[in-house]
Amino acid sequence: MATQPTSRADEFVRRYWPSEAGQPKHEKLRQAFTRSIMDGYWLAGARLPTEAELVATTPCSLGTVQRALRDLVADGIIERRRGSGSVVADLRRPIDRPWHMRFLDRSKEDGSYLPVFTRVLERRLTDEQGPWSPALGQADHQVVRIDRVFTIADEFDAYNVFYALADRFPELVQQPMAALNGVNLKIVIARQHHMPVHKVRQVMRFEVVPDWMATFCGWSTGATSAVLNVVAHAPDGGPIYYQDFYMPTGAGILDLGTSTGG
């Protein structure tokens, strides 16, 4: 073993090893990594301690360490490669599903998607309550509401309303609005939390949209719109965002993703 590569692992264990009892060691180690990664203690792509270092610095044996690390791989939080080591999963490579507002390209057979452009219209801080409040656990906190327009393949527009807790996602509030144009807010959030979006609940309803939205998006006023509602959660179960996507009922083929679960 090299001179002092264990010191970082030592500090990690001192800072993040849970004190609560009644929990298996492999679960404690998993939580320690989950929390430390969310804190930014380990950044995306960072090399994690080796199994041997963890055996030395935690009260776990090799089998227990391996089980915890295997579970973290299943969570999509870390990646491991035999011979090279364990690293924090890199969210900068945004092959990140789920991705909302993906419309299939009818003119191609290969399942490719229509190009999407986003533009931020408005950003507002509010403590107004609404259907997003229970989903986000708003209580008396403020939420950021971001209104956007999605232009799909220059063919039609979709309107989006995004809600998230303001104090939990200061980046969304502090960044200049222009910086949010054309970006995927899911990735902004994933970077800030150093965590991927994990669970996504989707619900679809149909609504007659207000005239201002219809005219804004070039839909006929009084028309019924399909509304896709999405609530996303982090791996630790905490809510991340609540979004409504309004799209015309003449829209294309919307990919709703793949769900697994027997």
Add this chain to the structure above:
Amino acid sequence: MATQPTSRADEFVRRYWPSEAGQPKHEKLRQAFTRSIMDGYWLAGARLPTEAELVATTPCSLGTVQRALRDLVADGIIERRRGSGSVVADLRRPIDRPWHMRFLDRSKEDGSYLPVFTRVLERRLTDEQGPWSPALGQADHQVVRIDRVFTIADEFDAYNVFYALADRFPELVQQPMAALNGVNLKIVIARQHHMPVHKVRQVMRFEVVPDWMATFCGWSTGATSAVLNVVAHAPDGGPIYYQDFYMPTGAGILDLGTSTGG
């Protein structure tokens, strides 16, 4: 250990232990259970061999057996309870997501669903090709097409077209049509294959439906309908069914389920 409870485990191992090399033991044991359950060798609710029996009848040690069984739990294929044993996950208790055509009850806050009644209209065998063909791997096989009407809370109707490979699901062909009324085809199939539906790809599009469908379902002719397309796969990756659900754009709040995946 009791008199001869191992004999069943013995036979299981003789029949299902994979011969191919180059695969870890825990994976071999997992596959042996997956295949045997799909064959109906173990029925839903059946009690599986204990860890100790598997240690005795397989070339695996306890740790390896436990890992395989833990992975099967994660797959949703078996259930384990400390003190009582391991059993095949019971698909007869249909708390089985994903469940299509679930509309939330607006009048309640608890997220309960509107009651759904189904009626089979027609069942047809055909070797016609269509968008379902690549999804099902139809080639020159026949498919069963089942047309159904879903009545949601006596409020509105949705139309459903169901496709599956005829030779793979003979039950759907042989059963009297009346026997398919009011049943969840997903469960019929799950029982036959002794396997839960595992992965579900959902896609939504909008279409002007033919007049006969509109009048049949009590929609205004020429109206645009939302169409939810669903393709389901088994845990082994094989396709199970292809369905289109046509619903009026005045419909309620459709639950599209929860997807997990970073």
Add this chain to the structure above:
DNA sequence: TAGTGGTCTAGACCACATA
């Protein structure tokens, strides 16, 4: 060649369920 993760073992002790 040295270090890494992947697999596997033969034990051990414990918590829980059933009888």
Add this chain to the structure above:
DNA sequence: ATGTGGTCTAGACCACTAC
């Protein structure tokens, strides 16, 4: 009281990567 799964250990050997 017995049997079950859940956790954990201290080793072992191997496959792969990087140097």
